[in-house]
Amino acid sequence: MAQLTMVEALRDGLRVAMADDPRVLCLGLDIGTLGGVFRVTRGLQAEFGADRVVDTPLAEASIIGAAIGLALAGLRPVAELQFLGFSHQGFHQLGAQLGRFRTRSRGRFAVPVVVRAPFGGGIRSPEFHSDALEAQIVQMPGIKVVMPATPADAKGLLLTAIRDPDPVLFCEPDRLYRLGREEVPPGPHLVPFGVARLARAGDDLTLVAWSAAVELCLRAADRLAGEGIGAAVLDLRTLVPLDVEAILREARRTSRVVVVHEAPLTGGFGAEIAATIQEEAFHALDGPVRRVAAWDVPYPPGRLEDHYLPSLERVVRAARAAVRD
Amino acid sequence: MTAAVRRRSQLLPSGRLRPGAAVSLPVDEVRAALELMLLSRRFDARAIAMQRLGRWGVHSPAEGQEAAVVGSCLALDPGRDWVVPQYRELAAYLHQGHGLERVVAAQMGHPQEGRIADEVRLLPVQVALAAQLPQAVGLAWGLRRQGQDAVVLTYLGDGASSEGDFHEACNLAGVVRAPVVFLLQNNGWAISTPRRLQSAATTLASRGPGYGFPGVVVDGNDLLAVHAVTAEAVGRARAGDGPTLIEAQTYRLGFHNTTDDPTAYTDPAELAAARALDPILRVRRYLTAHGAWDEEREAAACRAIDDRLDRAIARAERLPAPGPAACFDDVYAEPPPRVLAQRAHALAEAEV
Structure with a gap:
């Protein structure tokens, strides 16, 4: 098994998901050529193409809202918010829309959207880059809230999130992105939700x-x-x-x-x-x-x-x- | 498709004026403007060096955009007009009267020492892109309602112009005819995202007419043209004719911020071409041709700037490091008891 950092484990997870399921696509700011500000998606645009790893205009509400629409069209979007603190600029698309779509359509539509978002303190980030907003999202029924702490869990929980029929907010602790390495199982490693x-x-x-x-x-x-x-x-x-x-x-x-x-x-x-x-x-x-x-x-x-x-x-x-x- | 918009320009890269240019700044004010541009440039270099040493926080340089910032802010009267910034407009903060030593203190981790003084018409920098824009509209609208003839100049970038807040702010500004000027610095990049992926509109200024007010495109590396179009927009706003959107087309010569590595996504040839259009070069040439600038003046100006920076840094380094109590400053006018109890707890633990 490979010894991976959390960034590498997440990238491996995204690669596995995209190779496994042509419906999976990533969208967000700077995720293509740059590979995201933390380089989680580095190399994925070259490997899977610019129509599956999409650099979007700078607008959190439209990233989340468009991910809802992409999911309604039968795709499996993995949206990246540059930082969880900027989710506030798309808040109405999270709680009021993403979390409620199944209910609002009386069960007709599922919105299997994963919203990835780095967050957390300890790296001297600028304002709004560190805020831990998980409790605010927990108060949005319909959304699952995932908070991995290790590289192997990051990959395993991400793959579970992408396969989940419901929307998932996937919070990534930026302080731990490169803090250490551990063995991460290759391939479709799944960690179930709700098991501490x-x-x-x-x-x-x-x-x-x-x-x-x-x-x-x-x-x-x-x-x-x-x-x-x-x-x-x-x-x-x-x-x-x-x-x-x-x-x-x-x-x-x-x-x-x-x-x-x-x-x-x-x-x-x-x-x-x-x-x-x-x-x-x-x-x-x-x-x-x-x-x-x-x-x-x-x-x-x-x-x-x-x-x-x-x-x-x-x-x-x-x-x-x-x-x- | 939007109609082609004429790009306004006065000062050519050669340092010569375009024939027929109506210059709105006398030569001595252009010289003061160049000194402010140099201050901005040297501040950036120092900030980057200090950040690399771990002594400053993350910094977003204005390198390449000095004409857009200086040319626009000089069209304001700091005695009555306001600046609502994004975060890449140091020269405008200083022009409004904010102290360089305060900017440095804030960068070095002293929030109270970085406070903007009560008499300075400037709001704090805004990292949540475009969030400042509806606030700027409200401020302009409110000042007008309070009987003041103030104008609000607010800054944003090409990336921020994709945010919903930008469009909502423009729409409201048009409806209430707010005395606001939106100065959009299109520097070609939102971190790694190029302008062509940001909007399919031919120009970003073309959005103005859609909201019922003018959109103006200007060479953002042209100090004189930026000043002229901003002065016109400020005049319109002051006369009650409502908002203007100015797109200053410039180029980010440095990086998004000190955590960014543009070599991963920029074309060196494009960058080299942009460097030839450096806004400082052409002002230097213009003033030199007018006998108002030479190497000696440049050296003296740079020495004076470096002295100011040295003094501000030395002063900030002597400040005591803020303790846990600083986290609790200015959260409420009257902190709830529970928050006061946490403050006491934090102070007690710091003493253990």
Whole structure:
């Protein structure tokens, strides 16, 4: 098996999907000659042609809206938003349109659109390039929300997304694009939606995370291990559908849960996890479900982002406090 | 198909005037304009070098577009008119009265030190492309309703002209006859996307008439022509005759921003041809022919610019690094208790 970065794994996934199914096409800004600003699609236009890897005019709403139309025409569009933060310029085509098309047509039309979007902090990006908007998209019923944290999962979840009959928002953590390599299965590697991954075992508490926060939690777990605290790390992989069973299993097993995410605290997806655990496994807990998140303020300039994002220190402190409960 | 639009020009690449050109800037103001263009160019070079050293944030240079920015902003009266920028118009911010030291401080990670002063008629840079345009229309419309004779000059690029916000802004501006000038810098590229893939329209200015106001095409590398057409548009707006869309046809000589590598998608021959049309070259030739510029003046101007940049950078480097509290500045007039509690939490953790 090949050792791939997340960028290479995503490219491999797109190549496999396009070779396998002539209906699959990619569209977005700068994805052709340039291969996208992060080079995920590099080489794909040369390999599959400019009518299957399409550089579009600069307009997020029309990229998403046209992807809906392409899907209605029987194609399998994979749209790229240059950054998730710019999804706001196409928001009405996401929640009000993409997520509701099946319902609005009373089941007549499926819109199997994948919207890929890099996001997340840690690389000193300009304004609007880092915002973690996943909770806003989760509030758009009809759209599945996928948040891979590893190269193999990125490929496997992307291929599942492209085959899914429903629209998928596929969020790619740009900080992890080239952070490390791992073995990625060749060919049509599929990772199912709604099945969380135990990224690390541990018996004293469970850190629940997705996307780049999984990498942060793994570092925190290393640190905690040095203090004699065994922290499990549960990578949710997809927020919609949500692996409720895995969350409850961990809550019952370790009795202490800390949720970590890059989005602001209030109304963040961590609140949904905490609420679900207290509804379903309240008596198994030794203490409250804790959250480590960004503050309830706009994403600051890059030089300030370390003060805004959940830090290793904050995760470790929350974990220590949870163990003391 | 849209009708062919005459491209306005006055100052030829040779530095000579087109016969019959009605020049709207006296020679001493052209000299001041050249100094501003040089400042923009040298700022870009410094910003790129500093970014490569990890001391500045991402920078989008204006290299090649200095005539479009300087020629247009000089048509404004900073004492009453506003600039609503995109993010590639440093010279316009300075002309409005924003301090270079503030621009540098912001680039070096000091948001409060980069704040635009209350008396400066300039909105913050806009990274969400075209989002500034409906706001510019509203500002222009509102100022007129408040009885002011202000004009709003707003900037966008060829890429941003594909966004819905551009079209919605133009439509509204036409309906309310807002005193706004849309200065579209068509630099040929939206990152790697060439102009021909951005729109099938023959000119981007041709959209203006569709919304009920003039669209003007101008050689964007021609300082004098850009100034003349912008001054006309500002005059129209001030007289109550409504908006104008100006397409300044220029060329991005550098890159989209410091994360971009244009060698992956540009044709070196096209770039070389564009370099021969560098807007600074022709102003230099024009002023030299008028006895208003020489190598000595150029060297002195560059030294003065570099001194200003050095001082601004040295000042910013002495500023204390902002701490976690800076994330909470200016989010609400009165922060909700929950946000105040988070701020206290952040400060307490920073002290551990």
